[in-house]
Amino acid sequence: MIENDSPRLDAVFRALADPTRRAMLRRLAHGEHSIGELAQPFAMSLAGASKHVKVLEAAGLVRRTVQGRTHRCRLDGSRLAEAYHWLRDYEPFWADHPDAREGLLRADDAAGAAGHRHNRDRD
């Protein structure tokens, strides 16, 4: 159950709010990469890139294993899933179903109202 007031969501969305970090994630979707490899495409010092990776890691989006002097980073999708699921509850607000808004996201007000479509757990 994803709380709306969740430091985890804070960290994930904050981490995603930077184009450099999104590009790094995208790169990591192709496979593991070292810090230097991640830094290479950007006009940025290695230290700067290292800080970006640390933000991604702190948000739980990237995990790192140290192999000798290089750090291999890989994407961890679970936190992305939480963000995705949080957003999914708003789907009626962009989908073709203008009436589907009706009563959506009300699972918490009327907590007992089971059987609702879309009554997922997150918030």
Add this chain to the structure above:
Amino acid sequence: MIENDSPRLDAVFRALADPTRRAMLRRLAHGEHSIGELAQPFAMSLAGASKHVKVLEAAGLVRRTVQGRTHRCRLDGSRLAEAYHWLRDYEPFWADHPDAREGLLRADDAAGAAGHRHNRDRD
């Protein structure tokens, strides 16, 4: 086609990275609200809440119509959809399909490789 290097995505994710703003969005999912109504649940000055709404508005998540002295805010889902679609490309990284990672998000490297499942437009 959602670019990875997109100021819009920056603004949306940044706007979502705050629990107060997420709670406001949630509230707006139940219907339109004035600034004062949005501010009320929080231990925060009206001016503070007003600034949060402005951030949401700047990100395109909220639209406002002035009615006399009150401002009625309503949720606009289209920008949320962009964030959602951006995240969706990473679905293989949290879904049960550990092998579905293979070749995913490669639509751009091999631009001509059509027929790929999951070869959506965003980036």
Add this chain to the structure above:
DNA sequence: CCGACAGTAAACCATATGGTTTAATATTTG
């Protein structure tokens, strides 16, 4: 017209963020 009300603007403050440069720490290699 006058006061209450809804909201913004502006100035201010503390802290966070994104970036740099210059060390410092490990590790690999000659």
Add this chain to the structure above:
DNA sequence: CAAATATTAAACCATATGGTTTACTGTCGG
């Protein structure tokens, strides 16, 4: 061992962020 490599740490800087308080603007009700 010494030099090169990969990365972090630390100090620093400019700007952004989240919040306040104190005006100020505009509208509604008498």
